[in-house]
Amino acid sequence: MKPRIIGFLCEWCAARALENLAFCHPELPVGFQPFRINCTGSLELEVVIKALTEADGVLVAGCPPGECHFREGNLRAGLRLKALKRVLSALGEDLRRLRIIWLSSGEGERLGEEIHKFYRELSLEDRGS
Amino acid sequence: MRKIRLETVSRIEGALSLEIKVDSRDNLAGISWKTDLFRAFESLGVGRPLEEMPFLTARICGICAEAHHLASLQAAEEGLGISPPEGIRKIREAFGLISWLRDHLTVLLLFSGPDLESFPSPDSLSWLEKTGLWDLFLENRKHLRRMLEIVGGRGHLALGGIPGGWGKKISSEERKELGERNERVLLLARKTWELYWEKTVSQPFLWPVQSPLVALSPEGSEVLVLPPGKNKPLRFPLSRFYETLVESEEGSFLKRINLPPFGAYLVGPLARFYLFPSPDFPLSREAHQALKNIGEPDLSRASLFRAYEVLWAAERLKHLLPELPINHSLSFAPLKPVRKQGLGAFEAPRGLLLHHYTFDLDAVIKTVKIITPTAQNLGVISDCVPRFWPYWPLTEEKNLLFEIQRFIRTFDPCVPCMVHLLRNRSPRDSSPEKEGQRKIF
Amino acid sequence: MKIAVHNLLSCGGCDPVFFLEESPEFFRKAEVIFWNKVKDETLKVFRKIPDQGIEIGFLCGAVKSPEHEEVVRLFRRKCRTVVAVGACALWGGIPGLLWIRKEGPRPLSSLVVPDLSIPGCPPEGSTWTVYLQGLLSGRPPGPSEEPVCQECPRDRHPFRLSDFKRFPETEPESRGCYLSLGVFCAGAVTQKGCGARCLRAGYPCLGCYGPPAGLTARGERLLSAMVSALVPQKATEALKNWRDPAGSLYRFDLATHPLVRKGKCGRSD
Ligand code: SF4
Ligand code: SF4
Numbered sequence: 001m002k003p004r005i006i007g008f009l010c011e012w013c014a015a016r017a018l019e020n021l022a023f024c025h026p027e028l029p030v031g032f033q034p035f036r037i038n039c040t041g042s043l044e045l046e047v048v049i050k051a052l053t054e055a056d057g058v059l060v061a062g063c064p065p066g067e068c069h070f071r072e073g074n075l076r077a078g079l080r081l082k083a084l085k086r087v088l089s090a091l092g093e094d095l096r097r098l099r100i101i102w103l104s105s106g107e108g109e110r111l112g113e114e115i116h117k118f119y120r121e122l123s124l125e126d127r128g129s
Numbered sequence: 130m131r132k133i134r135l136e137t138v139s140r141i142e143g144a145l146s147l148e149i150k151v152d153s154r155d156n157l158a159g160i161s162w163k164t165d166l167f168r169a170f171e172s173l174g175v176g177r178p179l180e181e182m183p184f185l186t187a188r189i190c191g192i193c194a195e196a197h198h199l200a201s202l203q204a205a206e207e208g209l210g211i212s213p214p215e216g217i218r219k220i221r222e223a224f225g226l227i228s229w230l231r232d233h234l235t236v237l238l239l240f241s242g243p244d245l246e247s248f249p250s251p252d253s254l255s256w257l258e259k260t261g262l263w264d265l266f267l268e269n270r271k272h273l274r275r276m277l278e279i280v281g282g283r284g285h286l287a288l289g290g291i292p293g294g295w296g297k298k299i300s301s302e303e304r305k306e307l308g309e310r311n312e313r314v315l316l317l318a319r320k321t322w323e324l325y326w327e328k329t330v331s332q333p334f335l336w337p338v339q340s341p342l343v344a345l346s347p348e349g350s351e352v353l354v355l356p357p358g359k360n361k362p363l364r365f366p367l368s369r370f371y372e373t374l375v376e377s378e379e380g381s382f383l384k385r386i387n388l389p390p391f392g393a394y395l396v397g398p399l400a401r402f403y404l405f406p407s408p409d410f411p412l413s414r415e416a417h418q419a420l421k422n423i424g425e426p427d428l429s430r431a432s433l434f435r436a437y438e439v440l441w442a443a444e445r446l447k448h449l450l451p452e453l454p455i456n457h458s459l460s461f462a463p464l465k466p467v468r469k470q471g472l473g474a475f476e477a478p479r480g481l482l483l484h485h486y487t488f489d490l491d492a493v494i495k496t497v498k499i500i501t502p503t504a505q506n507l508g509v510i511s512d513c514v515p516r517f518w519p520y521w522p523l524t525e526e527k528n529l530l531f532e533i534q535r536f537i538r539t540f541d542p543c544v545p546c547m548v549h550l551l552r553n554r555s556p557r558d559s560s561p562e563k564e565g566q567r568k569i570f
Numbered sequence: 571m572k573i574a575v576h577n578l579l580s581c582g583g584c585d586p587v588f589f590l591e592e593s594p595e596f597f598r599k600a601e602v603i604f605w606n607k608v609k610d611e612t613l614k615v616f617r618k619i620p621d622q623g624i625e626i627g628f629l630c631g632a633v634k635s636p637e638h639e640e641v642v643r644l645f646r647r648k649c650r651t652v653v654a655v656g657a658c659a660l661w662g663g664i665p666g667l668l669w670i671r672k673e674g675p676r677p678l679s680s681l682v683v684p685d686l687s688i689p690g691c692p693p694e695g696s697t698w699t700v701y702l703q704g705l706l707s708g709r710p711p712g713p714s715e716e717p718v719c720q721e722c723p724r725d726r727h728p729f730r731l732s733d734f735k736r737f738p739e740t741e742p743e744s745r746g747c748y749l750s751l752g753v754f755c756a757g758a759v760t761q762k763g764c765g766a767r768c769l770r771a772g773y774p775c776l777g778c779y780g781p782p783a784g785l786t787a788r789g790e791r792l793l794s795a796m797v798s799a800l801v802p803q804k805a806t807e808a809l810k811n812w813r814d815p816a817g818s819l820y821r822f823d824l825a826t827h828p829l830v831r832k833g834k835c836g837r838s839d
Contacts (some may be wrong), residue, residue: 045794053832063783076798079805083797084790086809090176091829092670120656136613137606142582144606165635168579168665168675176670178813182736184776188664191583191692239607254602270591274695282771285692286583289771291738296772459772461738493813501722545581 003124004055005115007034008043012069013105014061023109028112029119031056041073045084048098052088057097057122061111064102074102096121130158135530138537140240140253142192143544147533149489157518160511166544174497179205179488180292180464182497186484187287189499190545192235195228195277196477197484197499198287203473204484205292209492210467216454217295223307223453224280224289225475226446228316231273232419232478233398236541238266241432244535245328248528262320269317272310279303301455308450311443318443322416325436336428336517336536340509342390342400345437345476352474352481353404356391362404367474371483374500385508386500396480398543399426400436401487410444413437428513431539456550464492477502479541509541571625574616574649575605578638579665581633584656584692592695593702600761616644624649627703629684632658632665632675632825639681646682648681651705654684657691657778662825669830670816676825686710690764691822697763713783718757718775721766724748724803732804734796734812737774748774754796754818759788777821789819789827 009015015036033055037043040062051058060081068074081100089095101114119125133149143166150158170189177185183201187194200222206212213221238257245252250256257263274284281289282297289297299307342355345367352370353362365373375387388394403426407417416437423430470487480502487496517536524530575586587607590597603624604616627649633639645652657663659678668674678684688701704711719726729750740751748755748769756777757769768775781788800808812818821826 044787045790049787049790049828054829056798072802079800079802079809080794080797082806083793083809083812083815086812087789087793087815087819090670090814091824091827092672093829139606142607144577165637166579168581169668170665172671173665173667174816178736180736181817182812184773185664188581188583188691191585191588194581194583229598236588246772252602253607254597267591267594274591283767285588286581286696288768288773291772293738294742294772297770348782459742461740461742464736464738487731491813543582 001127002031003029003119003122003127004031004033005029005057005059005118005122005124006051006055007032007050007059007061007115008037008040008051009034010040010062010074011036011038013063013067014101014103014111016105017061017103017108019108020105021112024108026112028115029125031124032115039070039073040077041043041068041070041075043077045080048081048084052093052097056080056124057099057118059115059118060098060100061114062100062102064104067104133432133526133530135534136533140243140534141538141542141544142190142546145542145544147530149533150479150487151396151523155523157515160514168545171497171499174486174494177494178464179208179466179486179492179494182486182494183290183292184288184485188212190501190543191286192543193228193232193477193479193482193546194285194287195224195281196475196482198281198290199225200473200475200477200482200484201332202290202292203475204471204486205473206462206471207473208466208471208486208488209292209462209464209466211293213294219449219452220280220295220299220457221290223449224277224287226442226449227273227276227280228287229442229478230318230439230446231270231277233435233442234266234269234273234317234321236478237325237432237436237439238262239542241538244432244538245325247420248531250531260324262317262324265317265320269314272313275305276310276314276382279307286473291459291461292464294460295457296459298456298459299453304450304453304455308447311446311450315443315447317440319412322412322436322440322469325433326416326419329433330423332370332429334424334427334429334515335520336539338395338399338426338428338509339516340512341388341394342403342426343388343394343396343481344401344404345474345481349474349504354388354391354394355400357405366434368472371472371485371500380402385511386505393512394505395509396502396505397431398478398480399431400439400480401476402426402434402437405407408441408444410441410448413441413444416440428536428539431541435541466490466492479503479543479546480505501543503540503542506540506542510537510542572603572623573600573605573626573628574603574624574645575607576630576641578629578631578641578647578659578678580656580658580663582630582631584658584690584803586628586655588692588792589695589698592699596702596706599615599659600674613641613644614650614756619648620651621647626651626653628653629657629678630655630659631678632662633681634675635680642678642681651685652682653686653688653705654678655688656693656697657689657780657822660687660689661780661823666823666825666830667817669824669827673828674825687713689713689761689779694764694767696765700763702719713780714761714763715783717782718762718764718766718769718779719747720762721764722747722757722769722775724811726750729799730801731796731799731808732801733808736813737772742772749796749799752796754792756788756792756821758795759785759792777823780823785787785806788823793819 210344279285483500628646734751755774757775761782
């Protein structure tokens with residue numbers, strides 16, 4: 001089965017970073033499926049859970065601390081996801097499947113690296129392609 | 130070798146099926162019970178906050194939820210090093226008594242009633258109709274539910290108990306209402322006792338008890354054990370009794386509970402009768418006297434002892450209600466355990482019930498052990514079936530099954546209680562039975 | 571009217587015996603075809619009934635064994651109306667927490683579609699009456715859209731939290747909404763109908779009536795609400811001290827959680 005990673009990328013940072021990265025025609029792993037969201041703070045936990053049931057891993061990428069377009073959306077999201085991680089661990093979930101990173105729009109390359117790293121950690125690299 | 134199968138034992142709490150093996154000379158070769166009611170409460174309690182246990186464990190059994198609630202509260206409080214004030218204890222006692230009344234009356238009038246008639250027995254509803262008690266029974270179910278609601282906050286599946294206190298306040302109007310409703314309960318209690326006395330007392334003795342009788346002492350700190358043939362009970366401190374119990378795996382899934390050196394023992398109304406002091410209330414004193422005179426403990430009359438307890442509980446309640454505190458102030462025990470474990474005991478309608486928990490310093494549960502009355506009585510049931518076997522109508526299958534069921538029903542077994550505590554097997558040692566039915570014997 | 575009643579994986583507390591007192595006339599007129607509490611009948615008899623031959627079948631409890639499944643399917647075949655009663659039948663109930671260890675029961679609705687679902691652990695008598703009467707008059711009710719908060723005697727007001735609390739850690743006679751005290755009260759994500767019984771007995775709502783109509787992911791929503799109220803500087807500490815996350819969010823309905831349904835949850839220990 002092909003690997004699948006769902007990415008929720010904030011449109012003010014991570015989504016732009018991905019666009020920037022695209023100009024360099026990078027090689028991204030198979031099955032990375034990015035979604036543009038309007039702020040990580042608007043990401044409902046329900047959606048994260050749904051993504052976790054359908055994909056091998058979920059990447060949430062938002063703006064670095066202090067740089068949120070909506071002042072503290074990323075902070076709120078960070079707390080909510082941290083709390084969700086506690087719940088997931090209580091449920092016996094593999095916590096590596098949910099990954100949260102903070103980066104600014106200029107860090108396209110880093111985003112690419114993070115995606116690869118995520119695939120490696122979940123041992124998804126050799127699957128699919 | 131032939132097999133007799135009974136898909137559902139009727140008129141008991143929960144679903145239980147039975148398979149009996151009989152050899153060519155009609156000897157009993159084996160009996161196995163099956164149920165798929167296993168819900169593993171002992172494992173799902175792990176990790177839960179201590180204060181939720183009274184609520185959660187009430188869901189072990191919808192029939193004696195109040196008993197689990199009270200035993201659980203006590204286990205929690207022992208661990209937290211708290212003993213609730215006198216007034217709270219009275220509220221809890223009243224709560225327990227009302228639940229006894231509802232449970233016993235339901236068992237007597239709905240489940241075991243038809244057993245007073247000879248085979249083939251009518252179904253419960255028509256039997257109840259015939260006795261003329263149907264309307265009064267339903268009326269009283271309503272009263273008792275309302276009474277539980279007044280005292281605990283909910284009419285079913287127990288509520289109200291919080292470690293260190295009691296969450297539902299009782300107003301003075303409510304207390305008055307309790308008294309009025311209890312008068313009607315007392316009326317049904319009397320009629321039920323009379324009915325059972327009249328129908329049972331002239332019957333011959335069938336099933337003499339040869340096991341020790343066990344009950345919690347009335348003040349709750351000791352367990353009384355009356356070995357067969359003796360008339361003075363041995364007394365054990367509660368925790369010693371609990372530690373003495375030995376569980377052995379019998380058959381595939383049953384955990385049989387033995388009390389060394391005696392082995393199986395009997396708990397419940399019959400045991401309580403021979404271990405508790407005689408009551409001070411007029412009707413139950415008279416009934417007690419009458420029962421004393423009929424002779425040795427005999428299982429075929431177990432229902433009569435249950436009927437006596439109904440009378441006693443209604444009278445005790447009448448006495449107790451005026452003492453219940455009005456609008457007491459709430460208090461919660463701090464969640465700082467002083468011990469790493471807690472043991473709670475309660476005389477449930479079916480007999481002695483024990484809850485034992487261990488927990489961490491934050492009062493989060495680490496282990497749960499629950500010993501229910503039915504689990505304790507199972508040993509006696511399994512010892513008795515072969516003993517009484519030759520006296521049953523072996524050639525007529527339907528009649529035989531009826532007699533066996535009638536015998537089982539004298540113990541008033543409760544299947545949800547009986548099986549929830551079987552060990553939860555880890556997925557590794559799976560067997561075909563794991564997902565499906567669990568053999569008990 | 572022919573009726574049948576059966577308890578699957580249940581504590582026996584939802585059984586209509588307990589609600590006899592609510593609708594005595596109904597039960598008196600009904601012809602009980604199968605109900606092991608009151609009749610000496612077995613499934614054998616039940617199997618012989620023609621399909622659709624029974625008017626109403628009441629099923630309480632969750633589903634775990636193949637035998638449970640057989641009974642559920644039999645009920646669906648034999649009964650024109652199947653009524654699912656109680657939290658275990660609707661969402662798996664408290665034993666659903668066993669899914670944390672990879673092996674729990676499933677709700678009845680995972681096998682067949684019931685015609686009526688009566689919520690509660692157990693349903694209150696008044697709930698029972700509303701649903702039964704609705705059914706008999708041809709207008710079976712569904713879940714309420716409003717939460718338990720509508721029936722709750724506590725005072726609501728905006729709040730910020732610096733810590734999560736367990737309910738015995740609050741001031742015993744306090745009148746404020748449990749959420750504002752830091753307690754995970756499920757009332758806001760639970761449908762009303764019980765009269766906020768637990769709140770009137772000192773407890774927070776533990777959530778037994780299930781989600782209000784249209785509300786999904788109630789556990790996650792409750793979590794979001796609570797975390798959003800945390801003062802950021804105190805949040806890490808508060809989350810660290812939070813006890814029993816799974817129990818406080820999914821007490822009665824872990825069996826219906828998407829991760830459980832997908833077989834992606836649970837550890838073997
Ligand atoms: S959240 Fe709980 S305490 Fe607050 S109003 Fe709702 S039911 Fe009442
Ligand atoms: S308050 Fe909540 S837990 Fe209590 S009965 Fe109502 S819905 Fe159930």
